[in-house]
Amino acid sequence: MIGLIIWIxxxxxxxxxxFEILMxxxxxxxxxxxxxxxLATSWFGLAFYYLVAKGRIEDWLR
Structure with a gap:
């Protein structure tokens, strides 16, 4: 049950x-x-996005 909650x-x-990236x-x-x-990197990509890249990703992609 806990595994399902974590997955969700x-x-x-x-x-x-x-959605934030696509905007x-x-x-x-x-x-x-x-x-x-x-999507391919799952939790690692999600952690990197929220901890490091969220505020800087737009500048990195220009």
Whole structure:
């Protein structure tokens, strides 16, 4: 049961992060690429996004 709850939390946070990435003001192919990498790396990508990249990712992609 706890595993399911953790999985659901991870899925919701990943979808939220992907929506945030897709709303950035950069080229579409860059947004899609970053969203795919985030989905492929699961918890590691999610942790990196929220702890390091959230405020800087738009500058990195320009």
């Amino acid at each position: 939390i991870g899925a919701v946070l990943t979808i939220k992060a992907c 950035l003001d950069v080229a579409l192919w860059k947004r899609i690429l970053v969203a795919i990498v985030l």
